[in-house]
Amino acid sequence: MYGFLIFLFSYLTSFNWQYITATPYQNCKLLPSSPQWPSIAQWQALNESTSGRLLAPSPLCTACHLPFNNVSCAAVGAQWANSSWHAENPWSADYNDNSCLPDSTASCSALGYPAYVVEAHGASDVQAALNFARRTGVRLIVKGTGHDFSSRSSGPGSLSIWTHHIRGVNVTRKDPRAMAYGGVASVEIAAGMQWKDVYATAISHNLTVVGGGDPNVGIGGWILGGGHSPVSSRYGMGADQVLEMEVVTADGEYRVVNETSHSDLFWALRGGGGSTYAVLLSVTVIAYERLPTIGYRFSYDTVADSDTFWSLAAYFHQQLSRLSDAGAMGYYYVVPAAPSSNNSSDNIGTISGFWLFPEKTLKEVGDIMSPMENYMLSSPPWAEDTITGDKKVVEWTDFLTEFSQNEPQTVGFDVRLGSWLLDETALSRPLETLKTQLRKSTPPPWELLGHLVAGKGVQNATVPGGSNAVSPHWRNAYSHVVIPRKLSFLDTAAKTAMTTSLRTEANPALMDLAPESGAYANEADPTISGNWQRIFFGNNYPRLLALKEKWDPEGVFWCKSCVGQELWEVVDGPDEEDRSEWGVGQIGGRICRK
Known part of the structure; x- marks a missing residue:
């Protein structure tokens, strides 16, 4: 050796x-x-x-x-x-x-x-x-x-x-620490695990855990940065679920941190970011009962990159706070120029995605979705072109069993993300304002990925220890909007042009909708323009x-x-x-x- x-x-x-x-x-x-x-x-x-x-x-x-x-x-x-x-x-x-x-x-x-x-x-x-x-x-x-x-x-x-290679998932039913915060069990997760491992264990115990949207995402950076989940709108952020952590701090000492042991470090580690204070060995989180859910897949199509499409995108965003408050949560894509599904050579403009409605009936979901969809599909005054819609509604006896079957994202490419957290003020902007800014943020061939994962569940989360370092911007947000840019391998000039455009044009278009808001550091541009301390950490930064x-x-x-x-x-x-x-x-x- x-x-x-x-x-x-x-x-x-x-x-x-x-x-x-x-x-x-x-x-x-x-x-x-x-x-x-x-x-x-x-x-x-x-x-x-x-x-x-x-x-x-x-x-x-x-x-x-x-x-x-x-x-x-x-x-x-x-x-x-x-x-x-x-x-x-x-x-x-x-x-x-x-x-x-x-x-x-x-x-x-x-x-x-x-x-x-x-x-x-x-x-x-x-x-x-x-x-x-x-x-x-x-x-x-x-x-x-x-x-x-x-x-x-x-x-x-x-x-x-x-x-x-630090492995293990252990469930403790009726853990009083979890029950004090509305859970029925705790789950201790070693730092080397991925969410697919945790989901499999939770399902075998008839439990729900707040975890990553991609089953291959690891535990450490996700939870240390805050961690959004498809069910965050119900239970709060991933960091809001943490009861205890085992870590090694920069001085080389092994420590157990929780509400009563090193409480200041416990506060910082839950949302203050990875690679900052300590190396995570394990985290113990709250787990909940199985969650019956209605799944609602949707798509709304019109002429590619048209005024109608961008008006549709603006109107759709205006409805998000109402949908979230009524119980919707999930993900959506805004694609100004997508291949048509009818074998035509023409592109279409499409908004598609998937909502979850935990513990709702089919009638309740219909009552929530119908007003928006009936209006969009009945030639609203801002639509110069026809808008068509499609939906598929399914009943799940257990959210996690179904969601865990999702395929992981493909990787292996160069990418830079722009992003911003949109609050109710941003989503209530006039139609023309939203239309203009969304269009600036996502010109073809790019697309926008929206995460309706905040809202009331994040705003009103009951957090062990009373608070944590999750960015205050999350507590006011409804949608986490991401505008990804794939980059050419080893083409430095093209990369510089692309990242400069993202930093100076596309991302500022979203920022202008909610100037007092910020971005989620785990899914944002590390070279973002402006005061990155305020943008990523809000008024938590001085204490952090x-x-x-x-x-x-x-x-x-x-x-x-x-x-x-x-x-x-x-x-x-x-x-x-x-x-x-x-x-x-x-x-x-x-x-x-x-």
């Missing part, structure tokens, strides 16, 4: 790091090119302290490059869009992972990956990695599954803690920053647009990248204390 590590160390340090070695900086996080980079003996000691679980990067797609192996390359290419496959790999990521692609015409290196990964199986492995990073000054990142749109689980030349300085005074944890980012600066990033991109994901740069 020692010889193997020496070889890998030489392999890593042979890469081209010249763009970050021009200037010596004091108080900077170390990179493999740094003179103070830990010695082979130090890395060997870390490997021994973690029972041989220190790993060095071996890019997944090397078979697609020299020496080329057609069979192995094809196998990798077939899995590249599979998030479960990426979760099982210690250094790859679901999104924006382009250091080594399954494409023989692209370059391949380990330069965008961590220098080393600790495959953590428990608290002692996490403690060893945290202590090593704190004592040496090596940058530290944390990966659970790699399902991270903002790429905080990536970091060139870092030491990564991979928590995917004070707790960051208390619990991580040395800045062991750092990530872009995370609490405490402004205490550091990124210098000597790649010239071809816009400076705002330095330090995001696999984009390099030296991180130095100001």
Whole structure:
């Protein structure tokens, strides 16, 4: 093993790091090119302290490059869009992972990956990695599954803690802590689990848990950032369900945090963001009884990218607060130019999605939906073109049993998300105002993904400990609106144009609808224009920053647009990248204390 590590160390340090070695900086996080980079003996000691679980990067797609192996390359290419496959790999990521692609015409290196990964199986492995990073000054990142749109689980030349092998789900019926907040049980979830694992256990116990919309999403970053769910409008955010956490803090100490133990840290960890205060080992959440639900699939179509389509989109958004207050929750797509389903070569403009109506009857759902649909489909005065509609209504005896069968999202591409939380003020804007701003935010060929997952359940959530660090913007919102932009691999000029347009044109169109609102940091642009502290954390930020300085005074944890980012600066990033991109994901740069 020692010889193997020496070889890998030489392999890593042979890469081209010249763009970050021009200037010596004091108080900077170390990179493999740094003179103070830990010695082979130090890395060997870390490997021994973690029972041989220190790993060095071996890019997944090397078979697609020299020496080329057609069979192995094809196998990798077939899995590249599979998030479960990426979760099982210690250094790859679901999104924006382009250091080594399954494409023989692209370059391949380990330069965008961590220098080393600790495959953590428990608290002692996490403690060893945290202590090593704190004592040496090596940058530290944390990966659970790699399902991270903002790429905080990536970091060139870092030491990564991979928590995917910290496993387990345990149910405690009639846990008095859960019953005090309206639950019937508690569920303890280890940090390496994905929601599909938790859902399977909950279903076997006839329970409902508040979890991610994608079954392959991991637990850690989701719940630390707040965590929205298809049933958040009923029970509150994921972070609102937390009764207790096991963590290792930046000082390397194992701690149990709850309402009475380290209550300030308990407050911050529930919504203050991942990779900021501690590494999560497990979380215990409230579980509820099975939830009978009406499922309502809908689509409304008209002429692509027409005035009628955008008026339809505006009117639809005007109805969202009423629908939410009446019990609707779920997801919708606004697609200005979608392929027609009737084999025509013409595109259509479509609004489609799926609502959940927990504990409603078919008649009650009809009474909620009919006024809106009857009006839209009866030639309203703003419609110059015909609008058609379709729906499918189903009765489910158990929401979670049906919802857990959804297929996970495809991954393996470069993407940047714009987003904004729309409150009742935004959704009550005049039709022409909404129409104009939505159109600016989502020109063809792009689409808008709406999450009707807030409303009364989030506004009125009863939170263990009285409050938590979930952004106050969520407490006022109804719809979390996301405007994704897929980017071309390895085309820096196109990426710069796209991200600049998103940052300066599309996202501001949504922001103008609700200037006092903000965005959900887990699904937002980490380079967003404006006061990112207020945008992502609202008036919680001063307290969060004070707790960051208390619990991580040395800045062991750092990530872009995370609490405490402004205490550091990124210098000597790649010239071809816009400076705002330095330090995001696999984009390099030296991180130095100001």
